[in-house]
Amino acid sequence: MSRIYTAIATATGREGRAVTSDGKLDVQLDRPAEMGGEGAGTNPEQLFAAGYSACFASALALVGKRMNLDVSDASVTAEVGLAAVDGGGYGLEVTLRVELPEELQGEVGTKLVEATHQVCPYSNATRGNIPVELVVE
Structure with missing residues (x-):
């Protein structure tokens, strides 16, 4: 396989943030209510x-x-x-x-x-x- 593109993201856990290296994606993470979370962010x-x-x-x-x-x-x-x-x-x-x-x-x-x-x-x-x-x- 010959790599065409590499996406890089870092997350701090299910209840934290996920951010791409270029900053284009920066989202709050949270457990869904069905899993005992508040559902305040995405998952x-x-x-x-x-x-x-x-x-x-x-x-x-x-x-x-x-x-x-x-x-x-x-x-x-x-x-x-x-x-x-x-x-x-x-x-x-x-x-x-x-x-x-x-x-x-x-x-x-x-x-x-x-x-x-x-x-x-x-x-x-x-x-x-x-x-x-x-x-x-």
Whole structure:
């Protein structure tokens, strides 16, 4: 692999701050209310969902272009769940909801989304590590 770009961020924990080295992202972190926090800030799962949905949408545009399909009206929503796993640890599970224009519904849309899942860096990083469900809407 030949590195194209490196993002650098530093966090002080679930109840602190996360800041990128260039200062473009500087967010307050807090546990969600469902996990006993006040929910005053964002959390790692929300940041992962934002990153994965943005990355998948970008990959969708690339794959759509390769397949000569107009995906300019498409959107991607990532649902990232945090779950307890055996041994006392935690794991993630993801559902990607890809909303496609009506003309891309059905088999064409399914093939597009499946091909995108093979290209997206987040999908490649998570494959075999966490469950990712693809939903074409």
